[in-house]
Amino acid sequence: MAVFVFIEHREGKLMDISFEALSAAQKLNDEVIAVLSGENVGDLAEKVVKYADKVIVxxxxxxxxxxxxxTRVLDELIKKEMPKVVIMGHTSMGMDIAPAVAIDLGLPIATDVVKISKDGNIKVTRSIHNGKVLADYYLKDAETYIITIRTGEFSAEELSEKNGKIERVDSPLKEEITNKKFVGFVQPEVGGVDITQADILVSVGRGIKDKENIPLVEELAKIMGGVLSCSRPIVDYGWLPKERQVGTSGKTVKPKLYLALGISGAFQHVAGMKGANMIVAVNKDPKAPIFSVAQYGIVDDVLKVIPALTQKIKEIKG
Ligand SMILES: Cc1cc2nc3c(=O)[nH]c(=O)nc-3n(C[C@H](O)[C@H](O)[C@H](O)COP(=O)(O)OP(=O)(O)OC[C@H]3O[C@@H](n4cnc5c(N)ncnc54)[C@H](O)[C@@H]3O)c2cc1C
Incomplete structure (x- = not known):
C-alpha cells in the first residue's frame, strides 16, 4: 500500500505543512511517496526525499x-499509481485541491483530520464542536482515500529518515490552464513588532470584553518583559493590529511562555501557539478547550486575575 503526500512549496521554499504531512504518512507504516509538482522544483526534491521512499517530481x-x-497533475498520478491514501495539508491550497481531486475521481475525503491510524480500515480523528469533542471515523471501503490534515497536529520532529529515490516523470498536463491564472504572491507587510521572536507572549482574547481593558494587559505584558499578542476577534474589532494575531490566519509562535487571557482555544488559534514551551490559560469556563493544551490553568475572571498578577509581579520585582 502506498501513501501519497502532496508537497506544498512557495517561492522556492517547502512549507512546514509538507513535513507534517510526511510525518502523518509515516505513521501508517507503508511506502511513502511524495508528489512534488511545480516549476523548477528539482532542488526541493533533495530535501523531501530524506523522509520519503520515493519522490515523484x-x-x-x-x-x-x-x-x-x-489538481489535474495529482488526478493523473493517482489514476496511475493507485495509492491507498493521499495526504495533504488543510491549508488554503489543500482545501482547494483535495475536494476537487475527490470529486474528479469519485473518492471519499476526510478533511481537517488531527489523527490517522490503521485499524483494519483507515481511521481518522476530527475535532468537532469547537474543539470540545474528538470524533473517530472509519472511511468507507475505497481504492483511495483523500485526507487533509490540520496544521500543527503532526510533528515534523517525529520524522524518521528514509532517503528514498527521486523519480522524474513527464507532466501529464497537456495544455495551459486558462480559466485561472496566478497573478503574484503578496507578502503581508511586516510591522514594528514581530511576535514570532518573543520569548514571552501575553495574549488576549474576546474574554477581555472591552477595548478599554487592553491597557491592563499591556501593563502585565510590560512588567513580565513580554510582548502583547491576541486572538483574531481582537484584530477584527480593531483593538490591536493584525501583526499581533496568533493562529492559522495570523502568526505561528513558539515562545517560552504563552499566557492566554480570555481565549477559548478554537483550533485556528491553538494551531498557531501549541508549540509554546509553557502555556498558561486564564478563562472563566472550566471546559474551555484552551485548557486541554495548557500546562497551567486559572478558572476565573480575567479582569480580576490580570491586575492581581500585575500586582504580585510588581511586589516580587520590588
Ligand atoms: C478561516 C478562519 C481562520 C481563523 N483564523 C484565526 C486565527 O488565526 N486566530 C484566531 O485566534 N482565531 C482565528 N479564527 C477564529 C476562531 O475560530 C475563533 O473564533 C477565535 O479564535 C475566538 O477567539 P477568542 O478565543 O478570543 O474568542 P471566543 O471564542 O469568544 O472566546 C472567549 C473566551 O473568553 C472566555 N471569557 C469570557 N469572559 C471572560 C472573563 N471575564 N474572564 C475569563 N474568561 C472569559 C470565554 O469563556 C471564552 O472561552 C479563524 C476562523 C476562521 C473561520
Missing part, C-alpha cells in the same frame, strides 16, 4: 502556482 512551467494545474 513533475517539473512543468504550466503548473505555475495554479491550483487547478496541481
Amino acid at each position: 513533475v517539473d512543468d512551467p504550466k503548473i505555475d502556482t495554479n491550483n487547478e494545474a496541481y
